[in-house]
Amino acid sequence: MNYFYANAANEPVGPISEEQLHELYRNRTITLDTFVVVEEGSEWKAYRSITKIPIPPPTPAVVPIPTPPVVAAQNQPSMATQKCPFCAEFISSDAKKCKHCGETIDVALRAAEEAKRGNSNQPMxxxxxxxxxxxxxxxxxxxxxxxxxxxxxxxxxxxxxxxxxxxxxxxxxxxxxxxxxxxxxxxxxxxxxxxxxxxxxxxxxxxxxxxx
Ligand SMILES: [Zn+2]
Known part of the structure; x- marks a missing residue:
């Protein structure tokens, strides 16, 4: 027995075999509510009503599996490096002070140090x-x-x-x-x-x- 089914534009598509109909359900082309009709018939019925066999669930859509956050990496020192603007040695991008020349790299920290130095220049x-x-x-x-x-x-x-x-x-x-x-x-x-x-x-x- 062959069937037609109504597509999204409500146009009959077919004829296709019952097995092909089930296949369309499994790959989500049609749903349980899609109207289908027997090739020689005229009565449109919901797909769920014509099937006698247990309907296999549609294959799940491909859901991206969320990758678990890499917890270990957060506890490890960053391997990224930057070039010290004062001595051109490579240091950790997290470094606040250069381990080679001792200059302060961190902008906020440097501003605070310069403010402190500026105060000591006030006449006593x-x-x-x-x-x-x-x-x-x-x-x-x-x-x-x-x-x-x-x-x-x-x-x-x-x-x-x-x-x-x-x-x-x-x-x-x-x-x-x-x-x-x-x-x-x-x-x-x-x-x-x-x-x-x-x-x-x-x-x-x-x-x-x-x-x-
Ligand atoms: Zn340096």
Missing amino acids: VFMNAGGGAAALAGNGQGQIIGIKSRMVAALLAIFLGGIGAHKFYLGRTLWGLIYLVFCWTGIPAILGILEGITYLLSSDRSFALKYG
């Missing part, structure tokens, strides 16, 4: 022994440069020390007046030369800490 205000405030600028390596020039103080002490010029320059006004009062003795001039040499021999840092 010290109260020196004379009571005057001296702004001392640190450049991050612990070097301190004072406002008063060590060289100017030394030259004043050596050439104009007899009238206490270096004392006035360094803010030691009382001492400057004493030098000035005793300038006629020549002693302040000798002291000035000695002090000038002392200034020349001291470091910028110790000079700045002492005189600002």
Whole structure:
């Protein structure tokens, strides 16, 4: 016995054998509700009503099998590498600091470090022994440069020390007046030369800490 079946456009297709009809059901061309009719008949019936044999289930559509996430890989260090922009050595792409040159690769971390470094460049205000405030600028390596020039103080002490010029320059006004009062003795001039040499021999840092 042959059949026609109604396709999606509701047009009769056939004739085909009953076995071919079942095959169409198995490959999902037709469903249990598809209308079929016997070749010589005129009564359209649902496919489910004409079959006497147990209808085999349609073959399942090809469902992609979800691949299980690779858990192990998450715990392993990434094998991806990047080139250090500072020394051009290859390092892990997860690296925040270069293991070769020690530079910080991570952008956020680097910005934070530079912000911290920037803060240390702010001038630090010290109260020196004379009571005057001296702004001392640190450049991050612990070097301190004072406002008063060590060289100017030394030259004043050596050439104009007899009238206490270096004392006035360094803010030691009382001492400057004493030098000035005793300038006629020549002693302040000798002291000035000695002090000038002392200034020349001291470091910028110790000079700045002492005189600002
Ligand atoms: Zn590096």
